[in-house]
Amino acid sequence: MTRGNQRDLARQKNQKKQADLTKGKRTDNLTVEQRKARDAELMREKQKKKEEAAAAGTSK
Template identity: 65%
Template sequence: MTRGNQRDLARAKNQKKQQEMQKKKNANEKTGLSLSERKHRDAELMREKQRKKEEQSTGQKQAVN
């Protein structure tokens, strides 16, 4: 009889796992961006961040000189 209990537990565990995966999928859909769009957006943000960092370091070098 323990096998029947194991089946029930496995089904419950799998159902919970499927619900979590569905939540993650829905969260991605809510943003409305595809994977390539997100990569493009993130790359632009990183470029902007790097540009600001370079400007800041250049400003500090000029202040020292």
């Protein structure tokens, strides 16, 4: 190998660059409104479960 580690360094640099380009991008293809609605529904379900657990815990 007459090129030394030049190929490996270039590969590592490119991998880091590609990772930085895709960082923060969402893959769920939802609009902001759809995402907010989904998250709100999840939070409502979570809150309901928490309230039920609290009610069950206090009625011992």
